Amino acid sequence: MSSDSTTTDDGDPLEPGDDDNSPVGDGNTTPADNDDSRVTFEDGRYVYCVVSLGDDDDASFSTTGIDDEPVSLVRLENASIAAVVHPCEELYDSADLAEVKRWLVRHQTVIDRAADAFGTPLPFQFDTIIRGDDDTVRGWLREERDRLESTLADLRGHWEYRIDVIEREPPDEKTLLEGDDELKSLRDRIETASEGEAFLLRKQVDQRVKTLRQHRRENVTNRLQTQLEDCTREQRRLERRTSVDLGGEFDRSDAGERLCRLTVMAREADEEAIGSVLDEIAAEPGFEVRFTGPWPPYSFAPTFGDDQRDANR
Template sequence: MTADQSDRTADVETAVDDELLPEIDEGRYLYCIVRANEGDSLETTGVDGEPVSVVTEDGIGAVVHACDGIYDSADLTQVRRWLVRHQTVVDEAGEAFGTPIPFQFDTILRGDDDGVREWLREEAATLEQALSALAGHWEYRVEVVETDPISDDALCDHDARLRELASKIDDAEEGTAYLLEKQFDQRLTELRAARRESVTTDLKRRLDEHAREVHTLERSPTASLADDVSKSAGGDGSDGETCCRLTLLAHEDDEGAIGSILDDVAANDGLEVRFTGPWPPYTFAPELGDNDEPTETHTHA
């Protein structure tokens, strides 16, 4: 990596901090890395309708398009269109070449195709290892939703402490009853949390037998491209209460076994399972380079 590349990265970090866009005379917008050979192509259009190409070096290809600036807009609808198009190109690259190593939206390498080839040579060892490790593996998202939550009465029937508190509340004076009701509500909260934890732990244990990695996600996610795509494919998540959200990295040959496990969970009354994928392994892709990495990313809030 050249000193000039390090300086360019620092310049971009400053520009983003100052809410200014860096000037790029010539650059390559990076979608993903794939296994590819000279002459391979991807017949699709990218962000803003730009023609996409595959720049290769020694069996490794970068899916790119030529650009002269960062993609930035105050129009959230426009940004969403860019994001979805970025995802579509990565998906199409995965279909054409196998599991890709995806980049974040708006990752740009300064320079022309020769600059891309130089970067591919510099990162060859890391890219080769990552492509080999991820070959045939995809990311899957799982959400378990309690569409018919267990009632307070049902929880009370199965918990001696709740029954005890309910009995005391009936016989207590107003002030004491208020404190006991707070304890009753706290116990309900604890039991519901324990139930969610039990569902999550059991599901992770079973999925671990067929997935290479399984990670728990926040039950109430912030908006993101991955969530937008998942919603369009597997429901909007608006009905019921989420018990757990998981993301897993699994080989495509294990998708059927994973689906069977999720069918078993969905067979439980009051539970619904939302399963989406396969997606490119965004969560599991390695970070390329180091602090001097010659790529520039502008993130939209």
């Protein structure tokens, strides 16, 4: 199984996120009731990510960011780290959900392009803003330098992958009968039982079917997580939806039950091994597996600069 990445009509990746736990956003950003509620300030820098420039003293980067703003690097002097930013004068908050989605997509697109240019970035969540100019950003980089460099070194060469396992069709009672003596015994007893006893036995059959189905789901989930340990560096279970979709998001209108949602961090070279593990699960009757990536490691990036981030939304 190979991983997929979700894209918009123009080819931009509809970024990680959460899915359901999405990594780009923190899940706390909600559309404003009206455009007048947008918080403004004299000068600020919207931060997409921090990257390592290595030994390239002449490194540069430019692209188009949210609302067509020019994106550039703010580099810390005498260091190999830089922030990918654009100038701004307000928070990105809107009652227009389509506009918010466009912002989120562009946020992810910029980070993807920075990743192509510099390798694994340290991605920041949507609407991370430092109040001040480029010198203010450099001051923050200087203050956090040790931690930023350490984190970038730790993440280097690793990417995030999202995995959803969905049970489309649970095994029916006939299938379960073939492998469970207790269920067979209950069924045999119904044949010779009185009407009242047969009623109670049928209830026991229903409960046994539910138990067997649940055991099957737990077995698949546990087996998946155990097998992934050999080809991933770290894995986490995702319980909530994030504000940006990393792709492959499970549509709750679909028939079926999500057994688990995992996010894993691994080297791109291990993608095939991850896919082989998932192929085994997908080959079992009734299961569907969705696998997306590689994404920047949103779920595995530490939180930086909460005091700098304008959270008055």
